[in-house]
Amino acid sequence: MEESSKLERAFQLFDQANEQDPNREIFLGKTYAKEVLYAIRMTEKLREYAPYASEPLKLTARCQHICRWEIPRESYEMNRVGYLKWRQDLKKFHAEKASGILREAGYDQKTIDKVGFLLQKKQLKKNEETQTLEDVICLVFLEYYFEAFMEKHPEEKLIDIIQKTWNKMSAKGHYMALKIPFSKSSFELIQKALNN
Structure with a gap:
């Protein structure tokens, strides 16, 4: 299936943002920014799992951890309450970061809102795309x-x-x-x- 040029542009912008990740990971002899490698794995797994996924779902998979290192786990209390607060804050943060990048890539508000909905894992077990993600x-x-x-x-x-x-x-x-x-x-x- 042909990927839209807008999708490719968004992927490039997501990867450029994630390239700033100071954490590095070596995979098959190549060094990656940790979140770039994670994003590539998400895209590949989605392609394998749901080859006919919608464009918003493809976008969401690619930016699911967008700039995650900017909100480190250690900045919250190291207990269950702190962990849950961190996870909630991350979802909002990822949605905001993704929105700006998607706007830059030329996406309309409807697509941006859908990606934000999916990033925040809304209606898990009820919404098919949230569940696929x-x-x-x-x-x-x-x-x-x-x-x-x-x-x-x-x-x-x-x-x-x-x-x-x-x-x-x-x-x-x-x-x-x-x-x-x-x-x-x-x-x-x-x-x-x-x-x-």
Whole structure:
């Protein structure tokens, strides 16, 4: 499918903004700004998961973590309340950042509002596109970030995270997740969490 030139321009602008991320990650021998790599993974996973996704959904996947490092987790209380406040503030921040970039790329207000709606995860489990976005987010986490996460946290916390991740996903998301080539230890832990 042909991508619109406006979409390509928005992707370029999103990636330019994310290129300012001071955090770097090496993947397959190449160094990326962390949020640029995350955005590419989101786009690729959406293409695989929902090849006929709408343009607003493609835009949202690409900017889901736009400039996330500007609001560090450490700037909030390191407890559940602090975490939830951080997540809520991030959603609004991402929506505002994305709006400015989408305007610059030439998008109309209707598209900007739709991307903002999706970035804020509104009507999860009720809105098909919000659910697709959440499935893609969870799949990217499980495929690319879960292994490193396992090394940092005790089993009890990991089981809780797996269960919460699973609960956010649709049946299709579950099916796709179980096709990820997990390591033996990851797969066993996921099975344990799902059988609890």
